[in-house]
Amino acid sequence: MLKIICVGSIKEKELTGLINEYLKRLQKYTKIEIRELPDYSYDLKNSMKTEGELILKYLNPKDYVITLEIDGKQCSSLELAEKIRTTLITNSNISFIIGGSNGLSEDVKKRSNCKEYYYNCKDITDDDKTKHVQYMKQNQEIRYTIANNTTIVINTQADEVFNSDIKR
8 A cells, every 4th residue: 555644735726636547546456544643833943853754643653754855865767666666565555755834843854764765845935826736747657846945746657557467
C-alpha cells in the first residue's frame, strides 16, 4: 500500500482532477491512502510540532517512510520508480510525507527512511491563478507547478513501478 500524508489540501479544481485521474490508474496495482492534515502555518511557533505529531499518528511502525524535503536527495522519476519497486519487495507499506509550508518537524525527519527532493521549484508570485498549474510532458513525466513554490512531478508510466507480479 502507498500512503500519502500531506499537510494542507489541494484547492485548485484542475489539479484535483489530474490527481484523481492518476490515482484511478494507480489503484489497479496497489491500494492508495491519502491523508490531508490541517495546515497550521498561521502559527509559526507551533506549526511544525503540531503538524509533526499529526503526521506521526498516521504512520505504522513497519511503514517505509519517504519524506519530501528541501535538503533531501534529488532523484529522477525512473530512480523513484526503482526505489518503490525494490522497497515493496520487503515492505508492504510505503508512506510519502509532504510537510507544510514551514517544513517538517525533527521527529518526522528522524522517522524517515529516505529523504527525497524533486527538481527545482519555480517561484510563482503572479496572482493569475491560471499560471499556478502548469502541464508539460517530458521524459514520461508530468510536472505540476502549484502555489507555495512547489512542483509535483509524476511519472506517467506507472507500469514501470507496479505490475501484475506484485501480489500482497
